[in-house]
Amino acid sequence: MTGVIATRPVPGTPRPYDFPPFRRDVLSNGLRLITVHLPGRPLVSASLILPNGAADEAADQAGATVLAARALSEGTERYDAIALIEASERLGATLHAEAGWNATSAGVDVPAARLAPALELLAEMVARPTFPDAEVERLRDERLNDLLQARADPRRRADEAFAETVYARESPYHRPSGGTKETVARLDGRRLRAAYTRGVDPARATLIVAGDLSGLDVSAIAEDLFGSWAADRGARPPGRLVDRSDVASRFVRVIHRPGSVQTEIRIGHRGVPRRIPDFHAVSVMASILGGLFNSRLNMKLREEKGYTYGAHAGYDLRRGAGPFSARAAVNTEATVPAIADFLSEIDRIRERPVDEDELRAARDFLVGVFPLRFETPGAVVGALSGIVVHDLPDDELARYRPAIEAITRRDVAMAARARIEPDRSAIVLVGDADAFGRDLEAAGFGPIVVERDEAPVTEGPAEGVDEEMGPVDDHGAGPAEGAEGPADGRPDEPADPNTRSEVDDGR
Amino acid sequence: MSTPVVSFTDERLPNGLRVIVAEDHLAPVVAVNIWYNVGSKHEVPGKTGFAHLFEHVMFQGSRNVGKAEHIALIQAAGGTMNGTTWLDRTNYFETVPSHQLELALWLEADRMGTLLDALSQENLDNQREVVKNEKRWSYDNRPYGSWNEKLQAHLFPPEHPYHHTTIGSMDDLNAASLEDVREFFRTWYAPNNAVLTVVGDVEPDKAREWARRYFGGIPANPSLPPIGDLALPAVLGKERREVVFDKVPLPRVYFGFRAPPFGDVRLDALDVASQILAGGRGSRLHRRLVRDERIAQDVALFTLGFVGGASVTAGWATVRPGVDVGRVEAAFEEELERLGRKVVSEDELARAKALVEADELGALQRVEERADRLAMYATLFDDPDLINRMLGRYLAVTPEAIRDVAATVLRRDNRVVLTYLPEIPPADSAVVAEPVEIDEEVAA
Numbered sequence: 001m002t003g004v005i006a007t008r009p010v011p012g013t014p015r016p017y018d019f020p021p022f023r024r025d026v027l028s029n030g031l032r033l034i035t036v037h038l039p040g041r042p043l044v045s046a047s048l049i050l051p052n053g054a055a056d057e058a059a060d061q062a063g064a065t066v067l068a069a070r071a072l073s074e075g076t077e078r079y080d081a082i083a084l085i086e087a088s089e090r091l092g093a094t095l096h097a098e099a100g101w102n103a104t105s106a107g108v109d110v111p112a113a114r115l116a117p118a119l120e121l122l123a124e125m126v127a128r129p130t131f132p133d134a135e136v137e138r139l140r141d142e143r144l145n146d147l148l149q150a151r152a153d154p155r156r157r158a159d160e161a162f163a164e165t166v167y168a169r170e171s172p173y174h175r176p177s178g179g180t181k182e183t184v185a186r187l188d189g190r191r192l193r194a195a196y197t198r199g200v201d202p203a204r205a206t207l208i209v210a211g212d213l214s215g216l217d218v219s220a221i222a223e224d225l226f227g228s229w230a231a232d233r234g235a236r237p238p239g240r241l242v243d244r245s246d247v248a249s250r251f252v253r254v255i256h257r258p259g260s261v262q263t264e265i266r267i268g269h270r271g272v273p274r275r276i277p278d279f280h281a282v283s284v285m286a287s288i289l290g291g292l293f294n295s296r297l298n299m300k301l302r303e304e305k306g307y308t309y310g311a312h313a314g315y316d317l318r319r320g321a322g323p324f325s326a327r328a329a330v331n332t333e334a335t336v337p338a339i340a341d342f343l344s345e346i347d348r349i350r351e352r353p354v355d356e357d358e359l360r361a362a363r364d365f366l367v368g369v370f371p372l373r374f375e376t377p378g379a380v381v382g383a384l385s386g387i388v389v390h391d392l393p394d395d396e397l398a399r400y401r402p403a404i405e406a407i408t409r410r411d412v413a414m415a416a417r418a419r420i421e422p423d424r425s426a427i428v429l430v431g432d433a434d435a436f437g438r439d440l441e442a443a444g445f446g447p448i449v450v451e452r453d454e455a456p457v458t459e460g461p462a463e464g465v466d467e468e469m470g471p472v473d474d475h476g477a478g479p480a481e482g483a484e485g486p487a488d489g490r491p492d493e494p495a496d497p498n499t500r501s502e503v504d505d506g507r
Numbered sequence: 508m509s510t511p512v513v514s515f516t517d518e519r520l521p522n523g524l525r526v527i528v529a530e531d532h533l534a535p536v537v538a539v540n541i542w543y544n545v546g547s548k549h550e551v552p553g554k555t556g557f558a559h560l561f562e563h564v565m566f567q568g569s570r571n572v573g574k575a576e577h578i579a580l581i582q583a584a585g586g587t588m589n590g591t592t593w594l595d596r597t598n599y600f601e602t603v604p605s606h607q608l609e610l611a612l613w614l615e616a617d618r619m620g621t622l623l624d625a626l627s628q629e630n631l632d633n634q635r636e637v638v639k640n641e642k643r644w645s646y647d648n649r650p651y652g653s654w655n656e657k658l659q660a661h662l663f664p665p666e667h668p669y670h671h672t673t674i675g676s677m678d679d680l681n682a683a684s685l686e687d688v689r690e691f692f693r694t695w696y697a698p699n700n701a702v703l704t705v706v707g708d709v710e711p712d713k714a715r716e717w718a719r720r721y722f723g724g725i726p727a728n729p730s731l732p733p734i735g736d737l738a739l740p741a742v743l744g745k746e747r748r749e750v751v752f753d754k755v756p757l758p759r760v761y762f763g764f765r766a767p768p769f770g771d772v773r774l775d776a777l778d779v780a781s782q783i784l785a786g787g788r789g790s791r792l793h794r795r796l797v798r799d800e801r802i803a804q805d806v807a808l809f810t811l812g813f814v815g816g817a818s819v820t821a822g823w824a825t826v827r828p829g830v831d832v833g834r835v836e837a838a839f840e841e842e843l844e845r846l847g848r849k850v851v852s853e854d855e856l857a858r859a860k861a862l863v864e865a866d867e868l869g870a871l872q873r874v875e876e877r878a879d880r881l882a883m884y885a886t887l888f889d890d891p892d893l894i895n896r897m898l899g900r901y902l903a904v905t906p907e908a909i910r911d912v913a914a915t916v917l918r919r920d921n922r923v924v925l926t927y928l929p930e931i932p933p934a935d936s937a938v939v940a941e942p943v944e945i946d947e948e949v950a951a
Binding site: 003004005006008009011012013014015016017039040041042043073081082085086089090091092093094109110111138141142145146148149151152153154259260261262292293294299302303304305306307308309329330331360361364365367368369370371372374375376377378 | 511533534535536570571574575578579580582583584585586587602603604605606607608609610613616617620621632633634635636637639640641643644645647648649650708720721723724725754755756757787788789794797798801804825827828854857858859861862864865868869872873874
C-alpha cells in the first residue's frame with residue numbers, strides 16, 4: 001500500500017507582509033516622483049505616467065495617442081531611432097512607451113548599476129521626441145495591417161465587435177483604443193505630436209522608480225534629468241468622458257465565420273469605472289462568478305460540461321465605465337447550450353446569495369495572493385501606476401486586504417444586483433452561424449442579427465483591438481477586479497489563455 | 508554586474524525522488540515545482556497528445572483530494588498553480604504564501620502516490636473534451652495556427668517522437684482510455700522519475716523534512732523504461748517546402764531549422780545569434796525587413812531546446828500587403844546567410860549580451876522561475892547548478908562561434924519553409940507567391 005499521508009496539513013503562521021513602503025517627492029517643475037527601495041531586486045523598473053489616454057482623444061483622431069506613444073522612441077532631438085535603440089541596448093536596458101485608455105506610460109527596465117544613463121535616455125525620449133514623418137508613416141501602416149490581422153482572428157474580432165455593440169457611437173469605448181482603419185489612415189507626425197503633447201505637463205505627471213536603489217540618489221538623478229522639463233502649450237486636462245451604452249434590451253449579434261470549429265462568446269454590458277465605493281465587493285463577486293479557476297462559470301462550462309478550455313467573467317476597470325463581460329470559446333455544437341449556461345449562472349448570482357464557503361474561498365484567495373503579486377519591481381510599479389492613473393489614495397493598497405476580508409454575502413448580493421444587468425446585455429458571437437442558427441432562434445435569447453461578410457477581409461468596417469498594452473492599464477490598482485484564471489493543463493504552446501489580463505482593452 | 512548566485516541543497520530520497528531546496532527570504536512566498544521526466548516524446552503511435560491529456564487528469568483528484576479540489580485548496584491558500592506538458596517533460600507547480608508550503612507538498616504527494624484511486628471515466632471524458640477545445644482554441648481556430656504542427660512534422664521523421672506535437676490529434680485523444688491512464692501513471696509517475704524543487708521563504712531543513720514525510724512512502728518504479736536512441740542527422744539534408752492556404756489576411760513565411768540538442772554549447776551561440784537577428788527593434792531582421800525595406804509587418808527567430816537528438820530553431824516574417832512573398836523570404840535568408848559568413852562586430856555582440864544578461868536577471872527574480880530552472884537542469888542534464896552557469900556561458904560566446912553555428916544550422920539544406928497564403932486574397936493587395944515545390948509526403 002502506498003504510503004501517502006491522508007491528513008491535510010494545517011497552515012503555519014503567516015509571515016507579516018505589507019506592500020513595500022514608497023516615498024513621494026516633487027521635483028522643481030512639479031513632476032511627482034515615487035521611489036520604492038526593494039532590497040535584492042537588481043533589475044530596476046522605472047515608468048513615467050502621463051495623463052493623456054486614448055479615451056481623451058477626438059473621435060476623428062482615434063488611435064493618435066496609442067500611435068504617438070509607440071512613436072516616442074522613433075527619434076528625438078539628439079538621437080535617431082537606431083541610435084536610441086542601440087544606446088539603450090548597450091545598457092542592457094529595455095526602453096518602451098505605450099498608451100492605453102487611461103494614460104500614456106514611458107519607461108525603462110535596467111540593471112540598477114546603469115539606472116542613471118537609462119533614465120537619461122528616458123528623459124530624452126519624453127522631453128524631446130521628433131515624430132519623424134517617415135517613421136510615423138511606417139508605424140501607421142503597421143497598425144493598419146494589424147487591423148487586418150485582428151479581423152481574421154476570432155477572439156480579437158469578438159472583442160472588437162463586443163465593444164462596438166455595447167457602447168454608443170459617441171463613446172471612445174465603442175472603438176479600439178488603437179483607432180480604426182478610417183481614423184488611423186489620417187494620422188501623421190503633426191497629429192501624433194498634438195496627441196502626445198496633450199499630456200505633457202510635469203505637474204500632472206508622475207515618475208515611479210522601483211528596485212534595489214541602494215547607493216542611488218534617485219531624486220537627485222531625477223531632478224537633474226527631468227527637473228527642467230516644461231509643460232507644453234498644447235497640454236490639456238482630460239475632457240468629459242462619454243461612456244454611454246444605448247443597449248436597452250438583450251439581443252444577439254452574430255458575426256458569421258464559416259467553418260469555425262469554435263464560437264467565441266461575449267456576453268455583457270457597460271460595467272463600472274475603477275473608482276466606485278463597492279470596488280471590493282465587486283471584485284469578490286466577479287471572482288466567484290468568473291475570476292477564480294473554480295469560479296461558477298468555469299466549473300460549469302469547463303469542468304462539468306467540457307464545452308471550453310476556459311470560461312471567465314470580469315470587469316475592465318477604466319477611468320470611465322469599461323465593460324463587464326462573460327466569455328469563452330466553445331466548440332461550435334455547444335454554442336447554444338453554453339449561452340444558456342452563461343445566462344443561468346448570471347441570473348443565479350443575482351437572485352440567490354452565494355454560499356459561505358465560496359465567499360470565504362474567494363476572499364482568502366484575493367487576500368492570500370496579495371504578496372505574490374508584488375515580487376518584482378515591474379509589478380510594484382504597475383500597482384503604483386494604478387494609484388496614479390485612478391487618483392486613488394496612497395493607502396489604497398494597504399487597505400485592500402482588510403477591505404476584502406470585510407466583504408459579506410450581503411455585499412456580494414448587492415454588488416451582483418447593482419453591477420450586473422442581464423436585461424441590458426449584448427450577446428456577441430463569432431462563429432459558424434449556419435451550424436447553430438436554427439437552435440439559436442429556438443432558444444429565445446432575444447432578437448438576433450446575423451452579419452455575413454464573406455467578402456475579402458480588407459473590405460467592410462475594419463476595426464481592431466490594440467495589442468500594445470502597457471503597465472498603465474494592466475491590472476489597474478494592482479489587486480483589482482476578480483482574479484487571474486489559472487487553469488490546469490496546457491502544453492507550453494505559444495499562446496496561453498491564462499495570461500489574459502482582465503483589464504486590458506481586449507486582446 | 509553579476510547575477511545573484513542561487514545556493515541550494517540537493518539530495519535523493521531512498522525512493523529516488525530528487526529534492527532540491529533553495530532559500531530566499533526576500534518575499535514571504537515559496538515556489539514548488541515538480542518535473543516528471545515524461546513528455547510527448549514518450550507517446551507511442553496512436554496515442555499522441557496523451558501525456559498532455561494525462562496532465563489534465565492530474566487535476567481531477569486523488570485518494571484524499573476531490574475533483575478540482577487541488578486548485579480550490581491552492582487558491583484558497585492564496586496561491587497560484589498550473590501544469591504544463593512539453594516534448595521532453597511534464598511539470599506541475601504552485602507558488603504559495605510561505606506558511607502554506609506544507610499544503611502544496613501534500614497535494615503533490617497525494618497525486619503522485621494515489622491518482623488512480625480517484626480515476627473515473629466521467630472525469631476522463633470531461634477532460635478529453637476540455638483538451639479538444641484547447642486544441643481548437645490554440646491551433647485549429649487560430650490564424651496560422653497549424654505552423655508548429657507542420658514544422659515538427661517536416662523537421663523530424665515519422666518514426667521520431669518529435670514528429671508530433673504535444674497537443675496530439677483529435678483521433679488519438681478520442682481513443683484514450685482509462686487503461687491508458689493507468690498504464691501511463693504506473694510507468695512514468697514514480698518518485699525516481701521526478702525532481703521536486705522548493706524555492707523561496709523556507710528553512711531548507713524544514714522543507715526537506717516535509718518532502719521526506721509526504722513523498723517518502725511512495726514506491727519507486729524499479730523498471731523505468733529507457734527511451735530509445737533519438738539521435739538524428741545534424742541536418743535535414745534537403746530543403747522541404749509547403750504552401751498552406753488559411754483564413755489569414757497577410758501571407759507569412761515560416762522557417763524551421765534542425766538545431767543542436769539542448770545543452771550543447773553551440774546552442775548558447777545560437778541563442779545569442781537569435782538575439783542579434785531578431786531580438787527586438789535593434790536586431791538585423793527587424794531593422795532590414797520591418798524598418799528599412801518595409802516589406803514585413805513583423806519578424807521572429809528563436810530556438811526551442813530539446814534533448815532528444817535535435818532542437819528546433821523557428822522564425823517567421825509576416826508579409827506586408829502588396830509585397831512579393833519571395834522577396835521577403837530572400838531578404839530573410841540573406842540575413843541568416845550573412846551571419847554565417849562574417850563575424851559580428853564587438854559592439855553588436857556586446858549589445859546582444861547586455862540584453863541577454865538583463866533578461867536573465869529579470870527572469871531569476873521570481874521564485875517560480877528559479878524553481879522551474881533548477882528542476883529543468885536537474886531533470887534534463889543532472890546538473891541543477893547550470894542555473895548559476897548559463898549566464899557565464901552566454902557571455903563567453905565568441906563572434907566566431909556565432910558565425911560557425913549560423914553557417915551550420917541556418918542554411919538552406921537544413922530548413923523547412925512554410926508559406927501561408929490567404930484563402931481569399933485581400934482585394935486591395937497583390938499577393939504574389941513564387942512557384943514552390945510542394946512536398947507531397949507531409950503536405951497531404
